[in-house]
Amino acid sequence: MIVKPIMSAGGKSVHHIKSENGSYFINGSPTEPDAVTSTIKDLDEHLVVEYVDQHEYSEEIWPESTNTVRVLTMIDPDTGEFFVGRATHRFGGSGTGPTDNWSGGGFAVPVDVDTGQFQQLVSYSTEEGKQQFDCHPETGTTVAGKHVPHWDRIQSAVLEVAEIHEQNPYVSWDVVLDSNGEPQIIEGDCAPGLTTLQLGWGLFEDERIERFFESDFV
Numbered sequence: 001m002i003v004k005p006i007m008s009a010g011g012k013s014v015h016h017i018k019s020e021n022g023s024y025f026i027n028g029s030p031t032e033p034d035a036v037t038s039t040i041k042d043l044d045e046h047l048v049v050e051y052v053d054q055h056e057y058s059e060e061i062w063p064e065s066t067n068t069v070r071v072l073t074m075i076d077p078d079t080g081e082f083f084v085g086r087a088t089h090r091f092g093g094s095g096t097g098p099t100d101n102w103s104g105g106g107f108a109v110p111v112d113v114d115t116g117q118f119q120q121l122v123s124y125s126t127e128e129g130k131q132q133f134d135c136h137p138e139t140g141t142t143v144a145g146k147h148v149p150h151w152d153r154i155q156s157a158v159l160e161v162a163e164i165h166e167q168n169p170y171v172s173w174d175v176v177l178d179s180n181g182e183p184q185i186i187e188g189d190c191a192p193g194l195t196t197l198q199l200g201w202g203l204f205e206d207e208r209i210e211r212f213f214e215s216d217f218v
Contacts, residue, residue, distance in 0.1 A: 110200025
């Protein structure tokens with residue numbers, strides 16, 4: 001299971017708790033049952049959610065974290081219909097623990113919203129600056145040029161949820177494609193950071209996005 005704070009950012013204070021063959025693990029490290037109990041008791045205002053076994057494509061790129069697709073939906077002021085404006089896929093690394101957060105040392109990959117195709121992985125640190133890779137530098141798995149499997153399912157899932165929550169005309173959804181190829185929406189954020197969502201294309205390259213930010217919805 002995953003235990004995470006109700007209010008947080010950057011993947012902070014996320015715990016992946018697992019039992020296997022009578023042994024217990026927190027964020028991949030072996031621990032005792034009493035330590036699991038005390039860890040959970042010490043947490044305040046946290047959610048307990050089911051762990052999602054991710055699709056094999058994501059496991060091959062980086063298996064130690066849950067790797068999510070961040071999909072930005074917004075409403076077209078001219079038509080009143082929701083659309084997918086931008087998307088980026090995050091992948092963890094050796095320093096991110098069970099999360100995939102870019103701000104914590106992970107990688108972001110711009111995704112073409114029309115085709116689901118990956119561009120290059122991008123990382124950023126104050127020491128190294130911006131770096132780009134065709135392959136995940138720690139597993140060697142090729143990313144650039146490949147596609148997110150079942151991209152059409154992911155788009156349909158987020159658009160359906162966006163319409164249900166139409167009172168929020170602008171949301172970024174974190175989605176995991178599970179081992180059966182079904183999209184699982186982890187969370188929605190109505191005030192997302194926009195840096196990773198603009199690594200491939202600027203927001204205003206899409207006229208619908210520009211119209212949205214000029215509209216009364218903002």
